[in-house]
Amino acid sequence: MVEIGIIPEPKKILPGGEECAGHVIREKKLNPAFGEEEYRLQLKADGIWIEGGSEKACLYAEMSLEQIRLQCGEDLPCLTVEDSPEYSWRAFHIDCARHFIPAEELKKMIRMAAHFKFNKFHWHFSDDQGWRIECRRYPLLHEVGAVQKGDHMGNYDSEETEDRYYTRDQVREIVAYCKELGVEVIPEVDMPGHVTALLAAYPQYGGRGEQIPVETRAGIFRDILCAGKEETFEFIEGLLEDLLELFPGTYFHIGGDEAPKEYWSSCPLCRKRMEEEGLSTLQELQGYVENRITAYLKSRGRTVIVWNEAAYGGNLDPDTIVQLWTEDKENRLGAHMEKGGSAVISIVKNCYCDYPYGITSLQDVYELDVRPEGLEKAEKGILGTECLIWTEHIRDMEKLETMCWPRYAASAEAGWCGQKRPGYVSFEGRMKRLFPVFERYGIHAEKVSGWVPPKEEAERQKAEFEKNFSAEDRQEVEKMQEII
Numbered sequence: 001m002v003e004i005g006i007i008p009e010p011k012k013i014l015p016g017g018e019e020c021a022g023h024v025i026r027e028k029k030l031n032p033a034f035g036e037e038e039y040r041l042q043l044k045a046d047g048i049w050i051e052g053g054s055e056k057a058c059l060y061a062e063m064s065l066e067q068i069r070l071q072c073g074e075d076l077p078c079l080t081v082e083d084s085p086e087y088s089w090r091a092f093h094i095d096c097a098r099h100f101i102p103a104e105e106l107k108k109m110i111r112m113a114a115h116f117k118f119n120k121f122h123w124h125f126s127d128d129q130g131w132r133i134e135c136r137r138y139p140l141l142h143e144v145g146a147v148q149k150g151d152h153m154g155n156y157d158s159e160e161t162e163d164r165y166y167t168r169d170q171v172r173e174i175v176a177y178c179k180e181l182g183v184e185v186i187p188e189v190d191m192p193g194h195v196t197a198l199l200a201a202y203p204q205y206g207g208r209g210e211q212i213p214v215e216t217r218a219g220i221f222r223d224i225l226c227a228g229k230e231e232t233f234e235f236i237e238g239l240l241e242d243l244l245e246l247f248p249g250t251y252f253h254i255g256g257d258e259a260p261k262e263y264w265s266s267c268p269l270c271r272k273r274m275e276e277e278g279l280s281t282l283q284e285l286q287g288y289v290e291n292r293i294t295a296y297l298k299s300r301g302r303t304v305i306v307w308n309e310a311a312y313g314g315n316l317d318p319d320t321i322v323q324l325w326t327e328d329k330e331n332r333l334g335a336h337m338e339k340g341g342s343a344v345i346s347i348v349k350n351c352y353c354d355y356p357y358g359i360t361s362l363q364d365v366y367e368l369d370v371r372p373e374g375l376e377k378a379e380k381g382i383l384g385t386e387c388l389i390w391t392e393h394i395r396d397m398e399k400l401e402t403m404c405w406p407r408y409a410a411s412a413e414a415g416w417c418g419q420k421r422p423g424y425v426s427f428e429g430r431m432k433r434l435f436p437v438f439e440r441y442g443i444h445a446e447k448v449s450g451w452v453p454p455k456e457e458a459e460r461q462k463a464e465f466e467k468n469f470s471a472e473d474r475q476e477v478e479k480m481q482e483i484i
């Protein structure tokens with residue numbers, strides 16, 4: 001019998017002895033005794049039998065079957081796969097703001113991710129360099145906010161204009177496509193920072209209130225939403241209302257990362273807000289902003305997610321899910337979780353696939369610690385994992401796909417198996433056997449020799465990547481980080 005590898009590694013693969021003569025699926029049924037994502041796949045002498053706790057779980061069985069077929073061809077063995085994930089949150093993220101990803105290309109990525117049993121797609125479509133979704137209520141968001149006049153991100157220089165965005169019909173189509181594949185879309189509107197494109201369209205809600213252009217450079221920028229004006233919140237609620245219609249899922253990401261508070265500290269309206277609300281720090285003011293937006297989204301039945309800097313004020317609504325990506329020196333997330341909050345783990349050094357393999361190898365992604373230091377006491381609040389791709393330095397699909405695959409598959413196994421992962425050597429062996437799956441889905445993937453680059457090659461890739469950051473850029477980012 002051919003050795004069979006499945007990614008993510010299932011809980012149990014039980015051999016059945018004889019050959020599986022029937023190649024057709026005899027029965028696919030829901031089993032109410034199963035957990036929502038639990039499935040059983042049986043390859044028997046008389047055919048193939050699938051049971052799942054939900055339609056999505058039945059799909060997982062089919063994904064496993066597809067991988068078995070890929071390895072065994074027509075000679076299917078008799079076996080039973082019994083499986084369920086350790087974590088319910090297995091997300092992948094794509095930044096479509098810095099560089100636009102056409103809908104058809106995005107669907108290809110989603111299809112590939114669903115194959116590895118990801119169940120959430122974090123869709124980052126608004127940032128300093130572009131607002132990329134048609135907004136009916138505030139049309140300048142896509143008419144002005146999607147127009148990026150040039151590309152000076154990293155060591156790249158182009159004066160070409162990028163003005164693409166997703167129409168509402170395209171968004172509906174992508175959301176429906178995800179649903180068919182058992183994937184829930186988590187839209188993100190990043191606030192109160194990373195809003196240069198939004199403010200290029202509606203400057204009156206910014207700290208400065210002046211007309212500013214959509215950014216064409218990478219970095220952290222000073223322009224953030226004014227937290228003092230009531231009109232800011234009316235505007236945000238209006239635009240969220242417009243988006244909620246497109247995104248019927250439970251979760252909504254409101255960003256909260258990298259929001260330098262220089263304007264807030266000198267804005268009389270923001271100061272007044274702090275006084276009135278009894279807020280003693282600018283980070284508490286950010287907590288207030290997130291909580292107000294959260295209250296609105298909760299009233300519309302949604303659960304909110306934020307990046308971990310939003311928890312620095314210590315006053316975040318405990319129902320908010322915090323996505324841990326950066327170093328949290330004071331363990332604010334731990335404190336949030338002790339109040340009942342929950343977390344998604346997406347630490348840069350293991351989850352950010354925009355770094356070359358020479359910095360973040362396939363093994364690094366695989367070996368993510370899903371229970372990071374400081375969060376031990378609140379372990380049950382850890383919902384799962386997310387892998388990410390930021391696109392400042394990614395301008396074509398081949399590069400995007402190669403950066404993601406097979407690293408995203410390693411993240412899928414980290415989330416599915418948690419601490420029960422069989423280890424990198426096992427994963428690598430299975431990934432090699434399953435490599436043709438990428439070709440089948442029309443996806444470019446990094447070749448085996450690039451998965452864990454040797455030291456010299458890793459150094460070369462690192463040096464190449466570093467060319468994207470000048471000494472001045474670094475100084476500016478450091479300055480900004482001090483006022484986040």
Ligand code: ACM
Binds near residue numbers: 257307325
């Ligand atoms: C982030 O990478 N700025 C969340």
